[in-house]
Amino acid sequence: MISVVGYGSLLSEQSARETVPNLSNYRLVRVPGYRRVFDKVGIVFISRHGMPPDSLELASCSTEAADGIDIIAAQFECSESDFLELYEREHRYRWIEVKTCHLDTGEPSRGRMCTGYSDTDYRLNKCVTEAEYQRxxxxxxxxxxxxRDILPNPRYLAFCLQSAATQGESVLQNFLDTSFTADGRSVRQYLADNPGLIPAEVVEYSYR
Known part of the structure; x- marks a missing residue:
């Protein structure tokens, strides 16, 4: 079994089980020394959801090392075959192993988590040929x-916030304060700077 750490939409157990139906031991953990950052172009927003490729609202969520910050994330185990499907879905990320601790008991563990990459490394190490990159x-x-100039895709951000909210107020507040836009604002500040950005029919709670 492979242990996976999810920090965005996978904070919703329902969403995680839709992605990895046979997962086991779903729990909340702290991941010390990382923050979330919306700095990766989400190709799926263009290919499936009709966002224009020249929009700035294309960012999906990644992670990066950050001293003094702990994110609350979800951790679970899955089979190698299920992990390979997840790996394919998250192909543009770099996977790393991180230390975690159970949110309630403090029990230490380790898991695999998506984190930031670079365009050069992605082309060299994940796309063997130009044809594959084109595909x-x-x-x-x-x-x-x-x-560093893109902004969170509003509907994706709303889904991440809803996923955090399903785990309780403390998890939502952690998401707001340990997640950042590519230009360095916390998500809490970004939402304060852009009132009404997330449609009320999408977000069913108050993030203020």
């Missing part, structure tokens, strides 16, 4: 994947 990315989008 995965180029047919939809021509710019860099990892950017």
């Amino acid at each position: 995965r990315v180029g047919q939809y989008y021509a710019g860099p994947l990892w950017r």
